[in-house]
Structures are given as structure tokens and as C-alpha cells.
Amino acid sequence: MSTLKRTPLFDSYAKYGGKTIDFGGWELPVQFSSIGLEHEAVRTKAGLFDVSHMGEVDVRGENALAYLQRVTTNDVSKLAAGQAQYSVLCYPDGGTVDDLLVYKYADDHYLLVINAGNIDKDYAWLSEHLIEGVTIENISPQTAQLAIQGPAAEGILQKLTDTDLSQIGVFRFQSDVLVDGVPALVSRTGYTGEDGFELYLAADQAVKLWDTLLAVGAEDGLVPCGLGARDTLRFEAKLPLYGQELSQTITPIEAGIGFAVKVDKEVPFIGQEVLKAQKENGAPRKLVGIEMIDRGIPRTHYPVYVGEELIGEVTTGTQSPTLKKNVGLALIKSEHAAVGTTLEVEIRGKRLKAEVVAAPFYKRPKN
Template sequence: MSDLKRTPLYPVYAEFGAKTIDFGGWDLPVQFSSITQEHEAVRTKAGLFDVSHMGEVEVKGTGALTYLQKLVTNDVAKLTDGMAQYAAMCYPDGGIVDDLIVYKLADEHYLLVINAGNINKDFAWMQENLTDHVELTNISSQLALLAIQGPSAEKILQTLTDTPLQEIGFFHFKENVTVAGVTCLVSRSGYTGEDGFELYVESDNAITLWNILLEAGKESGLLPCGLGARDTLRFEAKLPLYGQELSKDITPIEAGIGFAVKTDKEIPCIGHEVLQEQKANGAPRKLVGIEMIDRGIPRSHYPVYLGEKLIGEVTTGTQSPTLKKNIGLALLKKEHTAIGTEVEVEIRGKRLRAQIIPTPFYKRGK
């Protein structure tokens, strides 16, 4: 018997040819057809992802805003009902507890969406830093989450709902949207570099919605997609992954998500002093893009050298399905991060040449 956790959609994986792996304690599909085919579908048509392993925490109460301002790096006071915001939670030394999305449902009522492998750790951190007049509830097991991503996502989803989807802007959402008879919270953000929507539904409705979406999108080329394509898509768009670009040993400024750190808000977040100093004067390390000159694929944790000097390591690397190049993200000492700098990546005991290049590697419409 497997002791891996499973999402409400696990029973239908086999029908669609899923190959599953252990991902942070979850039994999840790495691919359904092939990573390349699924990646291409999202870039050109649409893909459907089961993201139900993600965690959801409700934050309620008269002290909710004050609490969240202390807890996360972004300025939650700027949210109005129906808006979402990307942020991080940090330790006092500036290292990252997790990255997350904050949804404002109403005054005194927020939903935090956190990473699957961090649910227990995050919730413990939230409780440890709890302030007065706030109620926290971990509702992760009650919800399933489907993501439809790609240029055809809106067209496909619109056939199943009367809600005008064009009215949902980027990082906005609507509650109580009926999609093929299923009530959903529908948001528009995504983790692929493409347009798309997230559908939060009660767990019992996940399989019904999954099947209806795939049937509705069949003619438009909608494919079920796994973690493999999710990773290559987010990597090309330079969207960070916890455990690779983000960790307790990396600050948001080093990781390139300084846009989600607001050091001038009225209530400073945990880690404020370190983040303020790095935002003003620069961090000691910087996340950059590299492209291999010699033949070889850079992988996570491969060392990067300049001459005989170790200057950092690769956080994520692969052969880009879109660009057909061997590229990577690397966290390097900031004094060696100029575009065009030639470095060496140690791959299986050999140092191979690479060059620092601009990021993101892929941008929609370009």
C-alpha cells in the first residue's frame, strides 16, 4: 500500500495514461502523453492540470489585514475584493518560508494558496506568528484545484459558463461562477507564462469538472498535462519553484521576486530589516539565465565557476522545448552576473562553457 497522498482526481489518472511519481509526498502525474507534447499544447493551444495538491488556508477576523501585513512581504492593504496578489513569507533572516498567493474574498476574509510540500510547515509558521482577532483554518482537503492554461483557455472555458471571462483580469477572480453546473471560484493567474484560469471546486466535483473540461476542449487541442510540462513551462517564463529558486537559504531579492516585497508598508513583515537593506543596496547573489555553449544540460545544484572560482550553482536547467536550447537558471555572486559573461558549469566532473543571457527565456507574444 502506498502511503503517498492523492488528490481527488487520482482515480481518473490511469484513464488518461498518466505516469505518476512521488512529488513531495504526493502521488502525482509527471506526464500523460509526453512532456514535450504537453508543453507544446500549452504554448500553442491549451493544457489542463490537476493542481489539487496545493494548500489553502482561510484567514478571517478583524485582525486579518494587520496579521497578513506582518506575515507576508507584499502590501495586502492594496487588495480590493476580487483581487489576488503574489507574495512570500520570510524568516527573520530574510530566507523564504514559502511563496504564495493571497486572495481577498472580503474585508476580514482572505484565502492563502501555498505549496503542497510546505502545507504543514507553513500552517505551523502561520500559527506561531498568529496575532489577535484572527482565525486560521486549513481547508486544503476540502478543495480541488484545476488549472486550464494556454492561448485557447478562455475560449474553451467560456463555452461552459455564462460569466464573461474577459471581465476577470490578470490576478483577479470571481466567486460562485457556474462552470457546467459546478460552482467554482475562478481566478486568472497561472504558472506557465501563458494566459489561463484556476478553478477551485469542492473535492467531490473535481472528476466531473475534469472530464467536462477535457471533452469541451477536445476540438481545440486541450490536453491533460503533468508536472513535467508544468516545470518546463514555468522555467522558460522564469517563474520560481520552491526548493529550487526559493528556499530558507535564499531571499526574495536574490530570487528575483523583489517586486513582491514592499518595504515601505505601514506594518513591516517578518524579515523586514534584511529585505529593506537588500532592496536598497542589492543582494549578495542574483538569479540569472545561462545558455550552454558546450554540449551538456545544466541541472539543479550543478556548480558554476568563473575561472577557478566557485561563484554559485544552477537552480533549474533543461533543454528548453520551446527554444530547443540547453539553458538554466543559476544563483550566482552578483559581481559575476553581467549579461554575456562566460562561465563554466560542472557536469559529471567536466567543466563545460556557458554564457549568462537575459531572462525570462520565453515571454508570451514574443
Template structure:
């Protein structure tokens, strides 16, 4: 694993029994205990994830907002200082460059958080469209990120800070929060379908922050969590993953995240014409949930048929730890995407029956 990129927490993984894998060129833990146990901890108590492999870009300057309005599908002008927004970068054909978060830190100061596998590609894409009055800086190497997720997340984090976390609503953040000597940007966001926080700090401080959270979370049932639980949690909540539900060939409308595509905003943006047409007329394909009728687990890229006709493919699939059912997300031709439609999933050499069901498969009680 010596040739893989490592986060500042790499040496801490072994203390908790972390099983490390190659994840897109990064040495990251897939699990610490068992994936199902970590999944359940986040649903019922709390889990702590190292997500320091994610990318962070700083966008500043007098034209920063106008630049982001053109580059991103959501309406950045709706953001107030201290607000965060889920958004997408698209190509002219509507295909996805990446999905990301944008934080408004000041009138001319924004933070973009991008997927780890896309850091270089995203930076080059933004750089190639850069205009006068905008400065773009890649601060990924100096920034670390933890995700503290689950119903007990607020109780645990509150032990480290005087900031009243109950005043922090969903998709808002505070900067320079003192977490027992560690300065962090504290954001009420996450990728699990649960309440929780994403904490951004300097890479030199993240081991201290991790250890404090692990210690303070013990009595609340906090577990360190790996990529395995991160994937099953986001899957149940139908949160798109770049490379599976979103690619250069899949538009955000097809992937079911049209809420992040504001085709009625005044500003032009890359991909607007195609995405506007798909919003108005319907996209040719639709991301749906499927539940296996026959025994088998649908996995990414398994083909989906109806009779002899190929109608789509599975983007993600697993046995749901919460529901104990074999479920999948599948991108299907829209005429075959209605609830209750029976389909055939080609799993290895077998043709197994499944049915189109409602997704997300899980929603927390707010």
C-alpha cells in the same frame, strides 16, 4: 504508490495514460503523452493540470488584514475584494518560508494558496504568529484545484459558464461561478507564462469538472498535462519554484521577485530589515539565465565556477522545449552575474562553458 497522498483525481490519471511518480509524498502524473507535446499544447492551444495537491488556508477576522501585512512581503492593503496577489513569507533573516497567492474574498476574509510541500510548515509558521482577532483554517483537504492554461483557455472555459470571462483581468477572480452545476472560484492566474485560469472547487466536484473541460477542450487541442510540462513551462517564464529558486537560504530579492516585496509599506513585516537593505544596496547573489556553449544540460545544484572560484549553482536547468537550447537558471555571486559573462558549469566529471543570458527565456505576446 499506496503510501503516497492522492488527489481526488488519482483514479482519472490512468484513463489518459498518466505516468505517476512520487512528488514530495504525492502520487502525481509527470506526463500523460510526452512532456514536449504537453508543453507545446500549453504554448499554442491549452493544457489542463491537476494541482489539487496545493494547500489552501482561510484567514478571517477583524485583524486578518493586519496579520497578513505582518506575515507577508507584499502590500495586502492594496488588494480589493476580488483581487489576487503574489507574495512571499520570509524568516527574520530574509530567507523564504514560501511563495504564495493571497485572494481577498471579503474585508476580513482571505484565501492563501501555498505550495504542497510546505502545507504543514506554513500552517505552523502562521499559527505560531497568530494574534487576537484572527482565525486561521486549513481547508486543503476539502479543496481541489485545476489549472487551465494556454491561449485557448478562455474559449474552452467560456463553454461552461455564463460569466463573461473577458471581464476577468489578470490577478482577479470571481467566487461561486457556476460551471455547469459545479460551483468554483475562478481566478485568472497561472504558473506557465500563458493566459489561463486556476479553478478551485470542492474535492467532490473536481472529477466532474475535469471531465467537462477535457470534453469541451477536445476541438481546441486541449491536452491533460503533468508535472514535467508544468516545470518546463514555468522555467522558460522564469517563475520561481520553492525548493529550487527559493529556499530558507535564498531571499526573494536574490531570486528576482523583489516586485512582491514592498519594503516601503508602512507596516512592519518579518524579514523587512534584511530585505530593505538588499533592495537598496543590492543582494549578494542574483538569479540569472545561463545558456550552454558546450554540449550539456545544466541541472539543479550543479556548481558554477569562474576559473578556480566557485561563484554559485544552478537552481533549475533543462533543454527548453520552445527554444531548443540547453538553458538554466543559476544563483550567482552578483559580481559574476552580468550579461555576457562566461562561466564554467561542472556537469558530472566535465567542466562545460556557458554564458550569462537574459531571462525570462520566454514571454508570451499579450
């Protein structure tokens, strides 16, 4: 018997050719056809992901705003009902507890979406900092999440709902959408660098909607996608992955997501002093894009050198399916972070030349 956690869609994976792996204690599909084909489908047509392993925390109460202002780095007071916001939970030293999405239903009701491997840790952290007039509930077990991503995503999803999806802007959502009769929160968000939607629904409805979406979207090129393509897609778009670009020892400023850190908001948040100093004076390390000059693929944790000095390490690297180049993200000392700087990456005991390049490696073309 597997001790790995499974999403409500686990039994559906085999039907579509899914090959599963252990991902942070979850048995999840790494691919259905191939990572390359699934990656290309999302960039050119559409892909469907099971992201039901992600965590959801319901936040309610008259002091919900004050509470979220204290525990998250972004300015929740700027959200209107029906808006979502990317944010970060930080430790007092500025290290990252997790990155997350904050959805605002109403002044006294929010939804937090957190990373699967961090659910227990995050919930404990949120509970530890709870204030009077706020209740939180981990609703992850009863919640499924599907992500339909790619240029054809809106057209495919529109076939299954009377809600005008063109009216849901980026980082906006509607919580009362019927998708093929299934009630869902539909959010114009994603983790691929493409347009698309994330759908939150009751766990017992996930299999039905997954099958229906794939059937309806087949003529438009929709394919089921696994974690492999999700990782290459988010990597090309320089979207951080907790445990690689973000961690307890990496601040959001170092990771290049300072836009989600509002150091001057009225309610001070946990870690604010450290992050404000990093914003004003520069962080000691910086996340940069690198491209290999010598032949070799940079992989997570490979050491990075300038001369004999160890200046950091690769956080993520691969052969980019879109660019067909060997590229990576590396967290290195800031003084070596200028575009054009020549570095060396140690790959299997050999130091191979690389160059700091502009990132993200991929930006979605404007319509």
C-alpha cells in the same frame, strides 16, 4: 499500499495515460502523452493540470489585514475585493518560508494558496504568528484545484459558464462562478507564462469537472498535462519553484521577485530589515539565466565556476522545449551576474562553458 498522498483525481490519471511519480510526498502525474507535446499544447492551444495538491488556508477576522501585512512581504492593503496578489512568507533573516497567492474576498476574509510540500510547515508558521481577532483554517483537504492554461483556455472554459470570463482580468477572480453547474472560484492566474485560469472547487466535484473540460476542450486542442510540462513551462517564464529558486537560505530579492517585496509598507513584515538592505545595497547573490556554449544540459545543483572560483549553482536547467537550447537558471555571486559573462558549469565531472543571458527565456506574445 502507497503511503503517498493522492488528489481526488488520482483514479482518473490512468484513464488518460498518466504516468505518476513521487512529488514531495504526493503521487502525481509527470506526464500523460509526453512532456514536449504537453508543453507545446499549452504554448499554442491549451492544457489542463490537476494542482489539487496545492494548499489552501482560509483567513478570517477583523484584524485579518493587519495579520497578513505582518506575515507577507507584499502590500495586502492595496488589494480590492476580487483581486489576487503574489507574495512571500519570510523568516527574520530574509530566507523564504514559502511563496504564495493571497486572494481577497472582503476586508475580513482572505484565501492563501501555498505550496503542496510546505502545507504543514506554512500552517505552523502562520499559526505561530497569529494575532487576536484572526482565525485561520487549513481547507486543503476539501479543496481541489484545476488549472486550464494556454491561448485557447478562455474560449474552452467559456463554453461551460454563463459568467463573462473576459471581465476577469489578470490577478482578478470571481468566487461564485458556476462551471458546468459546479460552484468554483475562478482566478485569472497560472504558473506557465500563458493566459489561463485556476479553478478552486469542492474536492468531490473535481473528477466530474476534469472529465467535462477535457471532453469540451478536445476540439480546441486541450490535453491533460503533468508536472513535467508544468515545470518546463514555469522555468521558461522564470517563475520560481520552492526548493530550487526559493528556499530557507534564498531570499526573494536574490531570487528576482523583489516586485513582491514592499519594504516601505506601514506595517513592518517579518524579515523586512534584511530585505530592505538587500534592495537598497544589492543582494550578495542573484538568479540569472544561463545558456550552454559547450554541449551539455545544466541540471539542479550543478556547480557554477568562474575560473577556479565556485560562484554558485544551477537551480533549474533543461533543454528548453520552446527555444530548443540548453539553458538554466543559476544562483550566483552578484559580481558575476552581468549578461554576457562567461561561466563554467560542472557537468559529470567536466567544466563546460556557458554564458549569462537575459531571462525569462519566454514571454507570451502580446495580442
